[in-house]
Amino acid sequence: MKTRPVARRVAQKEIGLFFASPVAWLFLGSFAAVCLFVFFWGSSFFARNIADVRPLFQWMPILLIFLCSALTMRMWSEERRTGTLEHVLIQPSALWRFVFGKFRSCLCLLLLALISTVPLPVTVALIADLDWGPVLAGYLASFMLGALYIAVGLFVSSRTDNPIVSMIASVILCGLMFLSGSGVFTDFFSTSTAETLRHFGTGSRFSSITRGVIDIRDLFFYISVTFAFLALNVYTLEREGWARLASTPRQRHWRAGIVLVIANLILANMWIEKLPIPRLDVTEGKLYSISQPSRELLRQLHEPLLIRGYFSGRTHPMLAPLEPQLRDLIREYEAAGIGNVRVEFTDPSLHPEQEREANERYGILPTPFQVADRYQSALVNAYFNVLVQYGSEHVTLSFSDLIEVRTSTSGAAEVLLRNPEFDITRAIRDVLYNYRSGGDLFTGIDNPVELIGYVSDSAQLPPQLQAYKNSIEAQLQRAEDASDGKFSYRLIDPEAQGATVARQIYDQWGFTPMRTAEEADHEFYFYLTLADEHQVVQLPTGTFNPGEFRQALDSGLKRYARSFNRTIALATPAIDPQLREHGLGGPSFANLERALARDHRIVLEDLTDGEISPEADIVVVTAPKQLGQQAIFALDQFLMRGGTIIIATSGLTVERNNGGLQLRDWSSGLEEWLAHNGIHVQRQLIMDRQQSKFPAPVRRGSGDYQFNDVRIIDYPFFIDVRRDAIARHAISGSLPQVTMAWMSPVDVERRDNRRVSKVLWSSDRAWLGDGANLMPRSNSDGELQPWQRPAGQARASFDLGITVQGRFDSFFATPPVSHNGENLVARSPESARVVIFPSNDFLSDQVLTAQVHASGTQYLGPLELISNTIDWALQEELLLNIRSRGHFNRTLPSMERQAQFSLEVFNYAAALTWLGLLALWHKLRQHRQRRRYTRELGL
Missing domain, CATH: 3.40.30 (Glutaredoxin)
Incomplete structure (x- = not known):
């Protein structure tokens, strides 16, 4: 008979005993069921509408405590209870081989349990754009944390002969290790103390890995603690053979050895925390690492750049875990700056001079946060700011610039860093270019x-x-x-x-x-x-x-x-303030103006005077209304001089009216000018089965009465544009998804000396509607009636964004009368561009606000699209690739309720199938063992 290593034989024996018990199947089935329940019900996966599996890993540290305690509770306690432990102690093989064998068997069982949850990320990847980096990191963290809990459980099991006591004690000990780094415990301490406690907490290091950043220090912590408890397990078994009152050299050597092992592991963790070890960012797009554009910007520095973080010792519990993430990112700027970037972190409340400087010189003031513990609710004035200074120029970032809050359907807030690299890199760009332009803001002001x-x-x-x-x-x-x-x-x-x-x-x-x-x-x-x-x-x-x-x-x-800021001439429709208050008079664009003003100088252009500001580098025209010859001439001549015009226009617009939505004709006055340039926008609206959510007013009938409700519904007029409908273009290539609202079909003629490029398009399940049924209807039972495609109309894909570049001929033979026939440019150079988005409303405040209500977070997709378009037109591509790297921009596609239910049932069925396969494998394994034993015995 072949001999096999002791550890392998022990592992095989324990796995066989585990599956021979019905309790084992109960634990594995319960683990899979709880994971699925937490994912679909506890975190409301479909209502949350984010294409990730973060809810699964948020609960994993707690679920693993109970699973690992159940896996280990009988490993040594059963040996004690049945008296077989003495047989193990007298074996010639080293005790560590038996310990490792049991540890190995538990790891195998842990891996089988984790595999039962794999259908979850596979499901998300099939229906949406899933970032696999954090998923794989999450499973790595789960395996490492599970190994640590198993080592703890084996140690506890070796100390008792009662499996139930072993399980309870393991749950308590593992729970304490988890709580030591969680907010429940660290909220009682200052930020610095809390940060130290997080280094000892198993859950805090777990969340660091599951966000997609693999830090060697976190992995080393798990490995070292696991090794320490395995060593204690071996030591506990070794003591079983010692005389109780004796003190032999062997016993002293063992005690000294175990103390040295644990002390060295503690010192090694403290030492490695101080080392500048690079982190591995496995997220798609490297969300937690500075990108190549940021590194290229840092190479332009010729003087020291200061990045200073102002973080208070006590802050809001939701901001506290974000502080170390922001610190790590800022340190990456220091490393990439190669001596030209200096990084500082300070708590202003502990340094009065620094606080005074922050308040008076930089305008940085503490923000009041309401915090509560078990005993009281209090108002805490805390700092969460970043200062970027280069020479005499500086930019400050507050917590509202750095974080993104998403409100779930249950009302709970999910707080994450929004896109800190984009904000910090933009701040560096601003101070660098401002410093180059003279440093004094007023020197750039002419008037x-x-x-x-x-x-x-x-x-x-x-x-x-x-x-x-x-x-x-x-x-x-x-x-x-x-x-x-x-x-x-x-x-x-x-x-x-x-x-x-x-x-x-x-x-x-x-x-x-x-x-x-x-x-x-x-x-x-x-x-x-x-x-x-x-x-x-x-x-x-x-x-x-x-x-x-x-x-x-x-x-x-x-x-x-x-200054370095390029000037954007923004032309929006003039709306009477009284009409605007009631949502009438046409779309408003305050959010668009604020977004563009962060990166560029904005000139609110009045086209009726027939001229465009000579400082304008680009013209953005949104929802133009009844433009006259003077305005058309201004746009025409700007294009003829080689300029770029971005136009969002359609013959229709949507406005609120008596609690509902009303479609209005909207004459831009540009129809003939666009047709002259080969651009034709139809007076219809596109509807698409690939749709986004919208808080739409729903008309409900009851008897002879009509009522208006508001429901968040899948709305076919809000087209959900995904990666397969986004061109590999500088404008849109970095966007994971964008919602285009109330779009019209657009056709562009291809002419000589022109280059036509598609930016976005709808799915091939779209059709044209007349817009008469903007509001969904419901029957007397409150059930929504789906929109129907008109009979005989085929589904097709429609263009939603197009760029046209090349030579254009002037629309005018002579200038309007007021221009006295002077300064007419008849033909443009090849650098002239027109970018057309066929909608009056997709950038409007009404649409963006509706998306905030539907998604629970600030929706920036259309604003990012127009910002990218401007940067592309101005050939300023520094921020193009990092502008859209937020956490909440990967959303789920629109799905019917039945499809959602089917996916949920599929995951439960997949978990049951996996358990069934394990049961079949166990039966086949038992059958093979019986046949081998029979053959070896010659029966």
Whole structure:
């Protein structure tokens, strides 16, 4: 008979005994069932609408505690109870071989249990764009953590002869190791202490790996702790053969040896934590590592760049786990900077001088967070800011710039770093280019800028705004003193002198009196505007925080300064303020304006004067309405001079009306000009079975009455564009998904000296609708009636975004009369471009707000698309590839309820099938063993 290694024979014996017990199948089945239940029900996978398996791994550390305790509870305790432990102790083989054999058998069983959950990521990958990096990292973390728990369980089992006691003690010990690094325990300590405790917590290191970052320090921690408990297991068994009161050299050597092993493992973990060991980022797109564009930007540094993190010792529990992630990313900038990047981290509340500098020089103030523990609820003023400084230029990032919050269907908030590399790299770009342009903001301003504040008398203001007014007046005076005559300010009381100014600002900008929630009948004004001889820009006041004012002022002044920022001429429809309040008059684009203003200088263009600002590098026209000859001439001549025009237009628009949606004709005035250039937009709307969600008003009939409800539904007018419908184009190639709302078909003629490129298109399951049924209908039972494709109309794919580049001929033979026949450019150079998106509404505030309600997070897809388009047109591709690397932008496709139920049933069936295969394997294994024994015995 062949002899096999002891460890292998022990492992095979234990696996056979495990599967011979019905309790084993109960544990494996329960583990699979609980994992599936938590994934589909506990975390509401389909309602969550994110294409990842993060909910599975969020609960895995807790589930593994019970699974591993169940796997190990009888391993040594049963040997003690039946008296076979003495037989093991007198074997000539070393005890560690028996320990390793049992450890090996438990690892095998753990692996079989984890395999039962594999259908989950496979299912997600089949229906959506799954990032496999965090999934594989999650299974690696689960295996490593499970191995640690098994080692703990084996040690506990060797100390008792009762399996139930072994299981309970293992659960308690493993639970304590998990809790030591969790927020439940660390919230009682400062951030620095909490961070130290997280190094000892098994769950905190687990979450670090499952997000897709494999750190050697985390793996070494799991391996070393596993080895330590296995060593304790061997030591415990070794002691069983010792005389109780004796102290022999062998016993002393064993005690000293085990102490040295554990001490060395502790010291090794402390030493390796200090080493600059690179992390392996396995996420698609390297979400947690700086990319090549960022590294190329750092190579342009010629002076030291400072990146300083301001993090408080006590902060909000949801922000605390994000701080080490942000620290790690910032340190990568330091490593990539090769001596030109200096990184600092500080807690301003512990250093008064640094806090004063942060407040006064950089405008960084603590943010009040409400935190609660078991005993009380308190307000904590905490810092979570990043400063980027180069020479005299600086940019600050607050927590609202760095994080993304997604609200689940249960109301719980999921907080993650949004896209920190994009924000930090953009800040580095801003300070670098500003420094190159002279460093002084006012040196780039040609025409004097004046801040005009329409502010009520102090006696009329609430106390909070009185203090805010006094603070900003001091800041404005300092800015005026430093501007060398380029900046001034004045505050006007609109209600003075018969309220003439109040009527004027209402007629001109729609400024209405403000009210506080406490004093609804008390009215006052507090509006701030920046103006030069060309344009007026309203300055945001936000939450009336004095610490944020200087940053808002500088951001506003940059619109008037000549700097590295390219100038975008943005033309949006003029809407009466009273109509805008009720969602009428056409689409509004405040979110678009704010998004573009973060990267570029924005000029709000009035095309009716027949001219486009000579500073404009690109023109963006959204929802143009009844443009006259002067406006068309301005666009035509801008194109003829080799410019780029981005147009979002259609012959239809959608607006709210009496609680519902109404389709309106929308004449842009550009129809003939577009047709002259070979671009034809049809007056219909595209509907697609590959659709996104929308909180739509639903008309419900009951008897003779009609009621309007709001439901989040799959809406075919909101086209869900996925990777298979996104071109490998600089504009769209980095987008994982984008929702295009209320789109019309567009056709572009292919002509000589033109290059036509498709950017986006619908699926091949789309069709054309007349828009008469924008609102879904429901029957008397409340069931929605699906939209039906008109009979005889075939499904097809429609273009949703097209670029046209090359030579264009002018639409005009002569300029309009007001231009006196001068300065007509008849033909464009080959650099001229037109980018067409056939919708008035996909960038509108109404659509973006609706997407926020539907997804639970700020939806940036269309804004990222238009920002990428501008960067491509301006040949500024630094940020193109990292702009869309957020965590919540991988969403699930639209699915029928029956399809969702079928997928859930499939996963339960797959888990049962796997258990059935294991049972069949066990039966075949037993049958082979019986045949071998029979053959060896000669029976």
